[in-house]
Amino acid sequence: xxxxxxxxxxxVIRIAGDSGxxxxxxGDRFTAETALFGNDLSTLxxxxxxxxxxxxxxxxxxxxxxxxxxxxxxxxGDRPDVLVAMNPAALKANIGDLPKGATLIVDxxxxxxxxxxxxxxxxxxxxxGTFEGFVVHAVELTKLTLDALADTALSRKDAGRSKNMFxxxxxxxxxxxxxxxxxxxxxxxxxSKPEIxxxxxxxxxxxxxxxxxxxxxxxxxxxKPAPQVTGTYRNISGNLALAYGLIAAARRSGLPMFLGAxxxxxxxxxxxxxxxxxxxxxxxxxxxxxxxxxxxxxxxAFGGALGVTTSSGPGIALKGEAIGLAVSxxxxxxxxxxxxxGPSTGLPTKTEQSDLLQAMYGxxxxxPVPIVAPQSPGDCFDAAIEAARIALTYRTPVFLxxxxxxxxxxxxxxxxxxxxxxxxxxxxxxxxxGPNGDFLPYLRDPETLARPWAVPGTPGLEHRVGGIEKxxxxxxxxxxxxxxxxxxxxxxxxxxGIARSLPPLAVDDPDGDARVLVLGWGSTYGPIGAAxxxxxxxxxxxxxxxLRNINPFPNDLGDILARYEKVVIPExxxxxxxxxxxxxxxxxxxxxxxxxxxxxxxxxLAEMLQGVIEHD
Amino acid sequence: xxxxVDLGLKAKDFKTDQEVRWCPGCGDYxxxxxxxxxxxxxxxxxxxxxxxxxxxxxxxxxxxMNTYGMHSIHGRAPAIATGxxxxxxxxxxxxxxxxxxxxxxxxxxxxxxxxxNVNLKILLFNNRIYGLTKGQYSPTSEVGKITKSTxxxxxxxxxxxxxxxxxxxxxxxxxxxxxxxxHLQSVLREAANHEGxxxxxxxxxxxxxxxxxxxxxxxxxxxxxxxxxxxxxxPLRFGGDGSKAVVRGANGALTIEDGVAEDDPxxxxxxxxxxxxxxAFALSRLSSLDSRYSPMGVFRSVKRPTYDxxxxxxxxxxxxxxxxDDAALDALLHGADTxxxx
Numbered sequence: 001x002x003x004x005x006x007x008x009x010x011x012v013i014r015i016a017g018d019s020g021x022x023x024x025x026x027g028d029r030f031t032a033e034t035a036l037f038g039n040d041l042s043t044l045x046x047x048x049x050x051x052x053x054x055x056x057x058x059x060x061x062x063x064x065x066x067x068x069x070x071x072x073x074x075x076x077g078d079r080p081d082v083l084v085a086m087n088p089a090a091l092k093a094n095i096g097d098l099p100k101g102a103t104l105i106v107d108x109x110x111x112x113x114x115x116x117x118x119x120x121x122x123x124x125x126x127x128x129g130t131f132e133g134f135v136v137h138a139v140e141l142t143k144l145t146l147d148a149l150a151d152t153a154l155s156r157k158d159a160g161r162s163k164n165m166f167x168x169x170x171x172x173x174x175x176x177x178x179x180x181x182x183x184x185x186x187x188x189x190x191x192s193k194p195e196i197x198x199x200x201x202x203x204x205x206x207x208x209x210x211x212x213x214x215x216x217x218x219x220x221x222x223x224k225p226a227p228q229v230t231g232t233y234r235n236i237s238g239n240l241a242l243a244y245g246l247i248a249a250a251r252r253s254g255l256p257m258f259l260g261a262x263x264x265x266x267x268x269x270x271x272x273x274x275x276x277x278x279x280x281x282x283x284x285x286x287x288x289x290x291x292x293x294x295x296x297x298x299x300x301a302f303g304g305a306l307g308v309t310t311s312s313g314p315g316i317a318l319k320g321e322a323i324g325l326a327v328s329x330x331x332x333x334x335x336x337x338x339x340x341x342g343p344s345t346g347l348p349t350k351t352e353q354s355d356l357l358q359a360m361y362g363x364x365x366x367x368p369v370p371i372v373a374p375q376s377p378g379d380c381f382d383a384a385i386e387a388a389r390i391a392l393t394y395r396t397p398v399f400l401x402x403x404x405x406x407x408x409x410x411x412x413x414x415x416x417x418x419x420x421x422x423x424x425x426x427x428x429x430x431x432x433x434g435p436n437g438d439f440l441p442y443l444r445d446p447e448t449l450a451r452p453w454a455v456p457g458t459p460g461l462e463h464r465v466g467g468i469e470k471x472x473x474x475x476x477x478x479x480x481x482x483x484x485x486x487x488x489x490x491x492x493x494x495x496x497g498i499a500r501s502l503p504p505l506a507v508d509d510p511d512g513d514a515r516v517l518v519l520g521w522g523s524t525y526g527p528i529g530a531a532x533x534x535x536x537x538x539x540x541x542x543x544x545x546x547l548r549n550i551n552p553f554p555n556d557l558g559d560i561l562a563r564y565e566k567v568v569i570p571e572x573x574x575x576x577x578x579x580x581x582x583x584x585x586x587x588x589x590x591x592x593x594x595x596x597x598x599x600x601x602x603x604x605l606a607e608m609l610q611g612v613i614e615h616d
Numbered sequence: 617x618x619x620x621v622d623l624g625l626k627a628k629d630f631k632t633d634q635e636v637r638w639c640p641g642c643g644d645y646x647x648x649x650x651x652x653x654x655x656x657x658x659x660x661x662x663x664x665x666x667x668x669x670x671x672x673x674x675x676x677x678x679x680x681m682n683t684y685g686m687h688s689i690h691g692r693a694p695a696i697a698t699g700x701x702x703x704x705x706x707x708x709x710x711x712x713x714x715x716x717x718x719x720x721x722x723x724x725x726x727x728x729x730x731x732x733n734v735n736l737k738i739l740l741f742n743n744r745i746y747g748l749t750k751g752q753y754s755p756t757s758e759v760g761k762i763t764k765s766t767x768x769x770x771x772x773x774x775x776x777x778x779x780x781x782x783x784x785x786x787x788x789x790x791x792x793x794x795x796x797x798x799h800l801q802s803v804l805r806e807a808a809n810h811e812g813x814x815x816x817x818x819x820x821x822x823x824x825x826x827x828x829x830x831x832x833x834x835x836x837x838x839x840x841x842x843x844x845x846x847x848x849x850x851p852l853r854f855g856g857d858g859s860k861a862v863v864r865g866a867n868g869a870l871t872i873e874d875g876v877a878e879d880d881p882x883x884x885x886x887x888x889x890x891x892x893x894x895x896a897f898a899l900s901r902l903s904s905l906d907s908r909y910s911p912m913g914v915f916r917s918v919k920r921p922t923y924d925x926x927x928x929x930x931x932x933x934x935x936x937x938x939x940x941d942d943a944a945l946d947a948l949l950h951g952a953d954t955x956x957x958x
Binding site for chain 1: 958
């Protein structure tokens with residue numbers, strides 16, 4: 001039977017099932033196929049904090065959304081065109097996000113009276129007309145998988161586990177994806193269990209063949225590769241890019257790296273990743289708690305290492321005192337905060353940008369810490385290198401503020417060449433610097449105000465540092481009022497002075513006549529950019545600026561803000577950047593906020609921005 | 617083997633130009649002098665020695681040692697020292713802490729450093745009181761202690777630091793006294809020679825807020841009755857004439873008996889190298905809350921690989937398999953699945 005092939009410019013697919021159904025793996029593989037095919041893409045994994053939430057419940061639903069296109073895209077998509085639901089709960093939890101006319105592919109295996117009643121459905125919605133406005137494919141997905149594996153030695157239970165691979169096979173056929181890498185991946189992943197590998201491959205092929213032969217699926221789709229800048233690409237998640245950025249920073253600085261960390265969602269993957277790369281001189285230390293994680297990092301930094309600690313909001317709260325000590329000791333350190341929903345335990349697996357003020361001010365005393373924020377998964381690599389540059393140049397702890405959306409989301413990434421990355425070479429102090437041949441640990445570089453980094457083992461530079469206020473130059477304990485005033489202002493001036501090393505901000509104002517500026521930071525870059533495109537497509541003008549450095553702000557930010565009649569600041573918090581902008585620049589910024597644990601939808605942002613423009 | 621060069625260091629080489637600011641009469645002075653006097657013996661260059669402390673009276677110690685040093689934050693010195701020692705195994709890293717710093721706010725870091733066997737020498741100054749905050753009870757104060765924060769007496773059962781350390785399976789645990797310089801230095805010597813974490817509890821007098829806490833172990837007319845000096849391979853006998861002894865009872869428990877005959881086979885011969893920590897633990901339980909029957913010396917000293925060495929070995933193994941050069945990093949960044957746009 002020959003099938004129709006339809007061309008699409010973009011598709012948003014969401015795959016949903018129980019949190020133990022392998023939805024994230026399925027999504028990852030489909031993403032890898034799509035990346036290899038050359039589409040631009042953006043992903044949004046969304047899963048509960050429980051490892052194995054009760055089966056078949058709304059709370060246990062795990063999903064993975066992928067947006068891919070034949071052109072450059074910025075977000076994982078607002079509303080899925082296709083939903084694959086592995087059970088009734090997955091269907092019910094996600095149906096509200098779908099536009100009418102969307103395609104549903106539903107495994108009917110669990111549509112029993114009992115399972116339906118469990119989630120509050122009195123009758124089978126696949127049969128009672130509930131989904132009239134959708135294109136519904138009710139598929140016996142589990143049964144088809146079991147049939148395909150009938151000749152293997154696997155039990156029914158084990159065979160049923162391959163249903164995600166059947167679904168992946170079907171999707172791969174629908175969107176004409178290359179499959180060789182997925183088959184290789186399965187063989188490698190289950191190399192020690194060849195019978196499982198074989199079962200998954202059988203299920204995958206059965207899914208593909210099901211699409212090709214059954215009449216239910218009449219149309220196969222094609223999304224052409226997106227034109228991209230020439231070079232070699234790979235798909236990469238934010239946490240992986242961040243870990244690689246840190247390794248690259250260590251390599252380019254010539255320093256050994258020390259990571260002190262305590263496991264916490266969604267930051268643990270960075271610890272896992274770095275622990276695999278000891279050959280690059282990376283020591284990873286799983287500490288007894290968050291405080292020990294940063295404490296050990298600070299000790300290693302005192303000893304001359306590139307110190308890194310990774311955590312999320314609750315852990316950063318615990319590290320506060322040690323960050324203050326690092327500010328006082330003026331030692332380099334990178335503090336990665338992979339933000340999640342708060343306060344308290346909050347929403348561990350969901351995203352939020354609500355630690356900005358904690359990073360700015362969450363310490364006793366005047367304790368300024370530079371802040372760097374990546375704007376997309378791949379950008380986490382460059383942001384890590386920028387954080388290292390600031391830490392090493394200015395001898396200061398630096399916050400790297402990522403979030404759950406960046407951490408787990410992925411996108412195509414132009415792989416850089418290590419030799420072409422910034423040179424981060426650092427020189428330790430080797431000679432006394434005082435007038436009498438003595439060593440002054442707080443004698444500063446006149447340009448950067450950085451103090452010398454004199455590591456133990458260097459003869460003649462023995463010195464003591466501590467959290468008590470230090471006298472200028474000598475670093476000896478000092479309770480002198482004028483000295484304290486001087487030291488507080490000097491530490492602030494050092495951080496403020498980083499602005500002189502920042503490049504001019506990129507103002508995206510293609511029409512040149514925009515009166516409204518959207519200012520953002522961090523992971524809102526994608527949704528804001530997509531919303532701006534929509535507005536420009538409708539004929540209106542809007543300008544966009546996105547901040548990589550939040551403390552200090554770039555020197556040209558004030559002038560840029562003054563050029564626009566209105567400044568809108570969308571954030572996944574209650575207006576933390578807006579507060580800082582208003583305070584520093586006396587700009588009556590309009591704060592647009594959302595704290596749903598999910599990224600902004602581009603459509604909603606566009607509509608709101610349109611409102612601001614029209615209200616002008 | 618290369619000849620060891622005598623660096624010719626003297627106690628005064630370890631003194632800094634900073635004025636020592638403990639209260640006059642504080643036991644810390646004696647400990648500082650004993651440590652400065654002992655350091656030349658190590659024959660380690662000053663630049664390769666680091667003292668790290670937390671918060672409290674004892675934690676001012678690094679400012680007075682002419683080595684590298686860090687006066688950090690309350691309770692965290694073992695964690696900070698762990699990062700330094702593991703990333704710089706070439707250094708001799710010492711932690712100076714007190715009973716509040718190590719056992720209250722920093723208890724977690726202490727037990728984890730001990731279980732990991734990081735190459736640290738931890739000097740725990742135990743004065744059984746909070747000094748710097750002016751006289752509240754500490755986690756080693758005896759039950760019923762009347763202090764500013766406990767006018768009707770403290771309620772908490774105290775920690776015995778040696779028992780805590782042994783419970784964490786420390787590889788080296790010793791105890792000594794601020795005023796007995798010779799004994800203090802002998803325990804420091806054994807601690808310094810130990811590879812791994814060495815915890816040395818130093819009974820230290822706070823003459824302002826808890827004066828005389830250890831007098832029964834110091835005064836000539838009482839000390840022989842209450843102090844049990846431990847030496848490896850020697851019988852645990854004490855009392856002026858050695859008539860008191862630690863004996864092993866029929867049920868295996870250790871008890872103290874008076875008037876023990878010279879040839880009594882039940883007298884325990886001290887074995888600091890016993891692999892099973894329960895013997896040392898039993899010794900640590902002999903003391904009463906008011907320090908009667910205090911064993912002094914080395915409770916336990918056993919060999920176990922250090923965390924630092926094992927961590928370094930993993931890095932060496934990984935690098936030996938495939939060096940971490942630019943080519944390796946380029947390959948890592950590329951990963952397995954790439955595509956090229958021409």
